[in-house]
Amino acid sequence: MDLRELNLPQQVPQQEDSNPLIGLLTTLRRQWLPATLVFASVFGISAYLASQQKPLYEASGELIFKIDRAARLTKIGDEETQANLQTEARVILSAPVVDLAVKSLPPSFKxxxxxxxxxxxxxxxxxxxxxxxQSSNAKEPAAVVNALMNSxxxxxxxxxQAExxxxxxxxxxxxxxxxxxxxxxxxxxxxxxEKNKITALAQESSSSIGAVIGTDQQITGLKAQLSNLEASSRATRARIGISANQAALLNTLSSSEPVKxxxxxxxxxxEQLAIQGTQYGADHPSIKRLKRQQSTLQNLLQRRIAEVIGSGKSINSRDLQIGGLDLSLMADLVKSEINRSGLQQQLDTLENSFNTYTIA
Structure with a gap:
């Protein structure tokens, strides 16, 4: 009897210590009130903070930039294109563009x-x-994006235009x-x-040999210059995507006030059609009105182009929007064509003279 009374108290604490879950439940039964208060406080604070957060609304638009045609075909200049995009991104966020956008928005914007x-x-x-x-006001994002892109x-x-x-x-x-x-x-x-008396070369055999050699050397030099100019002209034409005749026509059109x-x-x-096209469908009255205006202006532009350069010549109206780089290349092309024409005249004259001397 004494042995059973002594062994039972020793076995009970060993079972409780060997099961941590029983110990945790025992602690919770003893400390239920503080645990409940802590849980309720954390839940209440989380719910309050969640109720104070305002939803964010976002609107976005995309701007497509023209890629150089030669670079697109040869895959050359991809890094330069990305650098140019980064530059344009900074321009969009610059003070002049943002200020112009703000002026078109309600006074509440800053x-x-x-x-x-x-x-x-x-x-x-x-x-x-x-x-x-992004903004917490549902009406602001679209207005800001449209205003900034227009700006x-x-x-x-x-x-x-300045370029x-x-x-x-x-x-x-x-x-x-x-x-x-x-x-x-x-x-x-x-x-x-006159100095070499080309007309008398047939009568002066001793001088004719030197003159023929000199003329031949000049012809060779002119051909080399002409070849370089033609290669430069081809490269320029390939870069701007137009011929020398088209460059001359575009230069003429760029000085016509009615065309501009x-x-x-x-x-x-x-631009208005592109902006409103993101807001309305094709059957919307505003879209239909803008498309009619677009068609009328396209026809008027073609008539005015024909008045300047003639009806038998064709120019894509999209080519009228020429950037500063293209205009600089056009200037180089015009200069190269003028020089090429002059060299060709000299070459023709020397070749005719050379043929006359050799035949004689």
Whole structure:
């Protein structure tokens, strides 16, 4: 009897210690009130914080940039394209573009409000920039994105027009110099003929050999220069995607006020159509009205182009939107063509003279 009484108290604590779950339940039964208070406090604070958070609304738009045609075919310049996209992204977030966008928005908007919620990032492996804006107000994101893209387009158009004006001034300033060089070359050729008495070469056998050799050397030199100019012209034409004749026509059209005015109106309508196309369907009255205006302006533009360059010549109206780089290349192309024409005339004259001397 004494042994059973002594052994039972020793076995009970060993069973409790060997099972931690029983110990945990025992603790919870003893401390249920503090545990309940802690759980209720944590749950209440979490619910309060969740109720204070406002939902964010986001709107986004995309801007597509023109890729150089030669780079697109050869896959050369991909890194430069991405760098250009990064540059344009910084331009979109620049103060002039943001200020212009703010002016078109309600007075409640501020620069800080727009910049803080804006995101402009390139889409990988494309020539597209994605413009996004987040706000707790459901009406703000779309308005801000549209205003910012319109502001960027207007700023880019203004910069392109300034570059075009500069390029035209450069072309005009270079033409007199090129023409003077051509006249000087013709005079130098005439003096060469008079000095070497080309008309009397058949009668002067001793001098004719030296003159023929000199003429042949000049012909070889002119052919080399002509070949270099033709290679340069081909490279320039491939880069801008137009021929020398088209470059001359576009240069003529760029100085026509009716053509420029009609093209500007057409671009404005197309920009409005692109913007409202993201908000309305094709059957919406505003979309139909803008499409009618677009068709009317396209027909008017073609008529005015025909009035300037003639009805028998064709120009794609999209080529009228020429950037500063293309205008600079056009200037190089025009200069190369003028030089090539002058060299070709000299070469033809020398070859005719050379043939006359050798036959004689």
């Amino acid at each position: 620069d800080a409000d727009i910049v803080d919620g804006l995101s402009v990032v390139p889409i990988e492996s494309t020539n597209i920039l994605k413009v996004s804006y 960027y387009i207007a700023n880019d158009l203004k910069a392109s 075009s004006a500069t390029a035209r001034k450069f072309i005009v300033s270079q033409l007199p110099k090129v023409e003077k060089d051509l006249v000087d070359s013709e005079l130098a050729l005439r003096r060469f003929k 005015q009609t093209f500007a109106e057409l671009k404005k309508v197309e």
